[in-house]
Amino acid sequence: LSDRGNAFGYSIQRSLQAFYASVTGAADSRMSTQLGVDVVNLCHDIANQVRSDVPPPEAACSAKPLVVANHRRSESDGFHTGLNGTATASCSTACALADREYAATTLVLGGTGFIGKELVRQLVERNYRVKVLSRASATPGDLFEHPAVEMVRGSMANPAVLAGALEGVDHVFHLARAHVKRWADWQQLDVQGTKTVAEACLRAGVKRLIYTGTIDSYYAGRGAGTIREETGLDRHIRRRNYYARAKCEAESLLLDLHRRHRLPVVIFRPGIVLGPGGSPFHWGVGMWSGNTVCQLWGEGKHPLPIVLVSDVAAAMIAAIDEPGIEGESFNLVGEPSLSAREYLDELGRTLNVRLDVIPKPIWQFYLADMLKWCVKCAVRHPDRKLPSYRDWESRTQRARFDCTKAQQRLKWRPTTDRARIVREGIVEPAAEFAQ
Numbered sequence: 001l002s003d004r005g006n007a008f009g010y011s012i013q014r015s016l017q018a019f020y021a022s023v024t025g026a027a028d029s030r031m032s033t034q035l036g037v038d039v040v041n042l043c044h045d046i047a048n049q050v051r052s053d054v055p056p057p058e059a060a061c062s063a064k065p066l067v068v069a070n071h072r073r074s075e076s077d078g079f080h081t082g083l084n085g086t087a088t089a090s091c092s093t094a095c096a097l098a099d100r101e102y103a104a105t106t107l108v109l110g111g112t113g114f115i116g117k118e119l120v121r122q123l124v125e126r127n128y129r130v131k132v133l134s135r136a137s138a139t140p141g142d143l144f145e146h147p148a149v150e151m152v153r154g155s156m157a158n159p160a161v162l163a164g165a166l167e168g169v170d171h172v173f174h175l176a177r178a179h180v181k182r183w184a185d186w187q188q189l190d191v192q193g194t195k196t197v198a199e200a201c202l203r204a205g206v207k208r209l210i211y212t213g214t215i216d217s218y219y220a221g222r223g224a225g226t227i228r229e230e231t232g233l234d235r236h237i238r239r240r241n242y243y244a245r246a247k248c249e250a251e252s253l254l255l256d257l258h259r260r261h262r263l264p265v266v267i268f269r270p271g272i273v274l275g276p277g278g279s280p281f282h283w284g285v286g287m288w289s290g291n292t293v294c295q296l297w298g299e300g301k302h303p304l305p306i307v308l309v310s311d312v313a314a315a316m317i318a319a320i321d322e323p324g325i326e327g328e329s330f331n332l333v334g335e336p337s338l339s340a341r342e343y344l345d346e347l348g349r350t351l352n353v354r355l356d357v358i359p360k361p362i363w364q365f366y367l368a369d370m371l372k373w374c375v376k377c378a379v380r381h382p383d384r385k386l387p388s389y390r391d392w393e394s395r396t397q398r399a400r401f402d403c404t405k406a407q408q409r410l411k412w413r414p415t416t417d418r419a420r421i422v423r424e425g426i427v428e429p430a431a432e433f434a435q
Helices: 007-022 033-053 091-099 114-125 159-165 183-204 242-261 309-318 340-351 362-378 389-394 404-409 418-434
Strands: 079-081 087-089 105-109 129-134 149-153 171-174 208-212 265-270 272-274 286-289 293-297 306-308 329-332 356-360
Touching: 105 114, 114 129, 114 309, 129 159, 149 159, 159 183, 171 183, 183 208, 183 242, 208 242, 242 265, 265 309, 272 309, 272 418, 293 340, 306 309, 306 418, 309 329, 329 404, 340 418, 356 362, 362 389
Parallel strands: 105 129, 105 171, 129 149, 171 208, 208 265, 265 329, 272 306, 293 356
Antiparallel strands: 079 087, 286 293
């Protein structure tokens, strides 16, 4: 009922309050200076022990190794296959990569996310130099230490940082998204943030801006039928969830800049994206309570609009040089292969656990949402958006997606082999979770 967020966020806020209250009084032992000293000393002891156990590096090589996760390469290519199919470039290969000429320079916004990391990996493989703009203070893995990858610290909301990151860049991939609760924050961080990026791209003269939307901006309920790009996004988008609405408004803004100022933008709308690096407990399948209870969006018997993350990245890269597609949009969904029930059966077998699968009619989700809305109205909660049955129904994903346009214009060939979809989309993410 409060505006402080969830219980975890509230506990953090209370912890901070307790800390500052203890500055002039007796400190809680869990926040004492001595505990801080003990923790730092322990970290030093661990670091010293690790340094004493690590063998000396190969001589006279300053290049960082390239780790290509979940991608099989032969040793004749200079890659040595390790655990779980991970391919690591040898020292000599890394040095050669550092000295080579690159096809072009790209900037990836959201490059440390699920789809972003796969995109960076494929760009490096295809001989592109990659800049990754990230607010994170640490690089997430060896891939981001490769000679072809440059980490740029900062936020895309900062025009000065963005202008510096765009220097020498030919193509921009915008995959970043906000993680907020209120519509005002979505407007500021996601919609306005996208406008800031687009205007910076116009000033910098980039060749192409590639933006990632979502199929969630479509109405995909019982009466949706077959969805193509010309179908158009949900005409009642203002009643939909904030994520779908923000993505729709950002698309509209980008297309307006294309019409008025010739912004070279291309839009992609991926389906339910699965693959290594993603969570096996995907909310496109159902509503998860913990990692063992899943309430299905309806009966869960119809095929889901699934696509592998590797196929999404491949389509986006194909858009770099394809002529005449500025101002176009492309849906990215593979061939129907798994229903929600089939997905959960495969996940349960992989994890060797019994998942509690609960089919739940959409009207029950909607009714619960209406009851919450009534309570919010009663207490005058600042964020009390009227629930939409249409929004809940779209979660069933009863529509069929026709992606002929991407296949013809971009020569996109999404994975159709069900065994591979299960392996890469369920088994490998589940194995990563279980480690």
